[in-house]
Amino acid sequence: MINPFETAIKQLEEASQIANLDKNKIERLKNPDRYVEVSIPVVMDSGKLQIFIGFRSQHNNIRGPYKGGIRYHQDVNLDEVKALSFWMTFKNAVIGVPFGGGKGGIIVNPKELSTTELEKLSRGWVQKMYRILGPEVDVPAPDVNTTGQIMDWMADEYKNLTNDPKSQAVFTGKPLGCGGSEGREEATGFGGFYVFEEAAKKFNLSARATIAVQGFGNVATFFIKIAIEKGYKVVAVSDSKGGVVNMAGLDLSRLQEHKKQTGALKDFPDAKNITNEELLELDVDALVPAALENVLTGDNAGRIKARLILELANGPTTKEADKIFQEKNIPVIPDILANSGGVCVSFYEWYQNMKHETWSKEQVLGKLEKQIKKAFADVSSIREKYKTTFRNGAYILAAQRIMEKM
Numbered sequence: 001m002i003n004p005f006e007t008a009i010k011q012l013e014e015a016s017q018i019a020n021l022d023k024n025k026i027e028r029l030k031n032p033d034r035y036v037e038v039s040i041p042v043v044m045d046s047g048k049l050q051i052f053i054g055f056r057s058q059h060n061n062i063r064g065p066y067k068g069g070i071r072y073h074q075d076v077n078l079d080e081v082k083a084l085s086f087w088m089t090f091k092n093a094v095i096g097v098p099f100g101g102g103k104g105g106i107i108v109n110p111k112e113l114s115t116t117e118l119e120k121l122s123r124g125w126v127q128k129m130y131r132i133l134g135p136e137v138d139v140p141a142p143d144v145n146t147t148g149q150i151m152d153w154m155a156d157e158y159k160n161l162t163n164d165p166k167s168q169a170v171f172t173g174k175p176l177g178c179g180g181s182e183g184r185e186e187a188t189g190f191g192g193f194y195v196f197e198e199a200a201k202k203f204n205l206s207a208r209a210t211i212a213v214q215g216f217g218n219v220a221t222f223f224i225k226i227a228i229e230k231g232y233k234v235v236a237v238s239d240s241k242g243g244v245v246n247m248a249g250l251d252l253s254r255l256q257e258h259k260k261q262t263g264a265l266k267d268f269p270d271a272k273n274i275t276n277e278e279l280l281e282l283d284v285d286a287l288v289p290a291a292l293e294n295v296l297t298g299d300n301a302g303r304i305k306a307r308l309i310l311e312l313a314n315g316p317t318t319k320e321a322d323k324i325f326q327e328k329n330i331p332v333i334p335d336i337l338a339n340s341g342g343v344c345v346s347f348y349e350w351y352q353n354m355k356h357e358t359w360s361k362e363q364v365l366g367k368l369e370k371q372i373k374k375a376f377a378d379v380s381s382i383r384e385k386y387k388t389t390f391r392n393g394a395y396i397l398a399a400q401r402i403m404e405k406m
């Protein structure tokens with residue numbers, strides 16, 4: 001079993017050796033400031049009490065409040081949450097927003113809960129955590145299986161408990177009418193595409209390049225939407241039940257309709273069913289993992305045929321796979337750059353809440369495009385300076401920005 005926190009530490013160590021970074025400061029960054037595990041009792045609809053386990057890891061707040069999502073999944077564990085909080089610290093530094101890194105989770109399959117149970121569980125997480133949260137302390141957001149509705153329940157519970165007049169700003173990713181920002185829904189997928197466009201230029205991908213996307217959630221679907229609009233061919237997609245491929249290109253709204261009607265992507269008309277493993281190994285120009293971590297490993301990296309990898313999921317590539325991609329000369333645009341559009345717009349949401357401002361979607365997406373393309377350029381120049389990978393370039397840039405403040 002691959003420990004994502006160990007992967008994260010190894011990534012930092014490699015970058016720090018390349019740029020000869022201060023060893024004491026690096027040592028400090030290898031350890032989260034604090035992590036907590038709590039039990040959350042919920043009276044289920046049946047009347048029976050069930051205990052759930054929740055986490056929050058606060059990695060570093062040297063550049064601003066801890067910031068990062070809350071994940072609901074049956075496999076969530078402390079090492080995963082620690083790794084994700086670590087990546088948030090670096091991601092926020094790469095994209096240049098004044099936040100540190102945090103991440104949370106609850107061990108649960110939310111699909112097995114009723115809406116009432118889900119609300120009680122979400123409010124329960126806040127009841128156990130509110131003392132370590134705050135608009136200028138720690139600002140959570142949605143992640144896998146958590147939604148704007150959940151953020152709204154959580155912000156409401158925080159307000160009930162603290163009476164803080166800035167309570168709206170303590171959670172981002174809220175629905176539009178509840179203090180959410182225009183463009184937040186699109187932010188990670190669109191931000192990923194803006195980065196992809198820059199990378200495609202750099203590596204001369206054709207305007208009709210083929211793309212395979214693993215995942216079909218929030219991040220994947222908005223990436224697919226804009227990629228197709230801009231003329232790229234998305235030829236394969238998948239969800240947890242498997243994927244479909246058609247090398248002539250897929251139609252997003254028809255895929256969404258099929259998934260809505262059947263509950264899965266498989267058996268989509270005019271396409272061939274494939275497994276998630278087969279999707280990763282397709283002969284495409286670009287591969288975009290946008291689901292879970294550790295899907296590109298030492299076992300399958302040798303068989304990957306894509307000419308460019310864009311990490312929209314957090315931590316999809318293991319250290320062993322990274323090495324193989326480097327040897328095969330396949331550029332990997334790392335998660336801490338490629339998926340930083342989400343937290344960038346989370347910062348815009350937080351800022352609007354704190355200042356009582358409301359920005360239009362055009363303003364939000366325009367600012368995002370500018371900011372994330374600048375981050376790509378910053379990472380590219382560090383990569384060129386040290387003649388290294390994009391991942392090392394991003395880590396070096398982020399570590400330098402964090403250390404400056406230490």
Ligand code: NAD
Binds near residue numbers: 241
């Ligand atoms: P989501 O819950 O909306 O979608 C997750 C997708 O992954 C679903 O399509 C699901 O079917 C698929 N999936 C689940 N298990 C799978 C499996 N075993 N194999 C293949 N697919 C599987 O989540 P999301 O918000 O789209 O997040 C996706 C990834 O992007 C995660 O790694 C998340 O941490 C990362 N991320 C999300 C954001 C954001 O703003 N939502 C920001 C940065 C990073």
